[in-house]
Amino acid sequence: MAFREVFRMKKHFDYSALIGESNPLLRYPELLDAAIDEFSAKSCEDASLNEILKKSGMSKGSLYHHFGDKFGLYVAMMDIIVQKKLSYFYPLLSEELDTDDFFGILKRVMKATLEFVLADERMHHLSVRVMEESAEFRKRAFEFFVPDYFQALRAYIRYVMESGQIDTRYPPELVAKFIEIVLANLDKLVTDPEPDKRLETANQVLDIIQHGIAGK
Amino acid sequence: MAFREVFRMKKHFDYSALIGESNPLLRYPELLDAAIDEFSAKSCEDASLNEILKKSGMSKGSLYHHFGDKFGLYVAMMDIIVQKKLSYFYPLLSEELDTDDFFGILKRVMKATLEFVLADERMHHLSVRVMEESAEFRKRAFEFFVPDYFQALRAYIRYVMESGQIDTRYPPELVAKFIEIVLANLDKLVTDPEPDKRLETANQVLDIIQHGIAGK
DNA sequence: AGTGGTCTAGACCATGCGGTCTAGACCTAA
C-alpha cells in the first residue's frame, strides 16, 4: 500500500495524452458540455472547476486523475473544439475551388464559419477568445495542437494580392486582420432567427468586405 | 459610542453620489489608475479588490467608506472613463460638419476613436468590454450614466441611407453593427508604432468600409 | 476641553477556490 505513493510520484502529468483519439474527455460528454459552458462564460483562469464538477457530476478525484489539473481539462476541451471547427473546413479542401478566386473561397470560408457559429456559439466564442489570451498562455496551450489559421490566411492574402483581386494600396496584414475581425464577430452580425436569412446576411457581410457600404 | 453602529446602519449605499463632479475617485488618482489596470485586465467580477488596494495604497476601510462596495468602485471608474471618452467626441460637435456627409463624419469619428485608443488602451478595452457584459449587469451599471452611443449611430445611419450615400440593399442595422465592430477593434487594426502612420492606417480602414477591398 | 461626525487602518470573517490525499470499489491476471 505504501508503494502507492511512490507510483503516484509522477508529478509531471503527461498532457500530450490528452489530445487526439485518446482524449479522455471524449468518454465524458457531460463533462465536456459542462467545461464548454464554464470556460466559454469565464476566462480559463476564472472558470470554476467546482462548478464544472457539480454540473457534470464527475468527482474531483476522477478529474485530477484523468486530466492532471485545470489546465489539462482546458487543453483537452480545446483539442475537441479545434477538431470540431476544422471539421467544418475540411469539406472545403475536397471541393474543386479555384484558388485564384479569392472571393469565391472567402464565401465558402464565411459559410463554414457561419455553420460553426450556429452549431455551437459557445465553441465559437472559445475559439475566438483563445486568440485574445496572453501570448505566454497560448504558447503553453498550443504546444500540443497548434492550429495556426491566421498565419495561413495572411500568407494566402499576400499571394492573392499579386493577382490584382485585392486593392494593392492596402497592406496585406491590414486586409487579413480586417477579415479575421469580421469572421470573429460573425455571431454579432448574423443574428436573424430564420436560418435562410442567415446565409443571406453572411453574404451581405461578404459584399461589404468586397465592395464597401457606399452607394452607387 | 454605541450610537456609531446605529448611524452606520445606512446599509443602502447611495451609488448616485459616485458620478459627476462629486466622484470621490477624482480625489484618488492612484486608486483610479490601479482600478483601470485591474478592471481592464479581468472582468468586473473577477478583478481583485485586494490587488487594487495593494497597488494604490488605499486601505479597505476607506474604499468601502467612499464606494460602498466593489461595484461602486467600478461604477465610479466607468463614469470617469465615459467622461474621458466623450471628451474626445465633444470637439466634433463644435466643428462645422455637414451632417449629410456621412463618410466625412465617419472619418472624424474614426479619428476621435483612434485618439482615445492611443491615449489609454486600457480605457478603450473597458469601454468596449462593457458592451459585452450581461444585459442585467449593464442595466444595473448604466442606471447612473447611460451613454447610448449605438442607438444614436443606428438612427443616424437609417437617416443617412435615405440620402443614397449607403447602398440601400444592406439593412441599416447590419451596417451599424459592422461599423461598431470595426471601431471596437480599431486597436487591433492600427498597431503601427509611428504615430503618423496610424492615422493613415485608420483612414485606410475607413476606405475599406466605404469601398471594400476588391481591386479595380 | 469636550463632542459629534468623518475617515482610515487593518484584523477579522465566511466563502469558494485549485489542488491533495486516502479509503475503497472495481478489474484483471496469476
Next chain:
DNA sequence: TTAGGTCTAGACCGCATGGTCTAGACCACT
C-alpha cells in the same frame, strides 16, 4: 483467492476573495 493497478468519491488543505467591524486619528464647532 489474492495482489497490483486503475479509477472514483469526497473530506480536507492552504490560500485568496469580497466584505464587516472596531479602535482611534482627525477635524470643526461650541
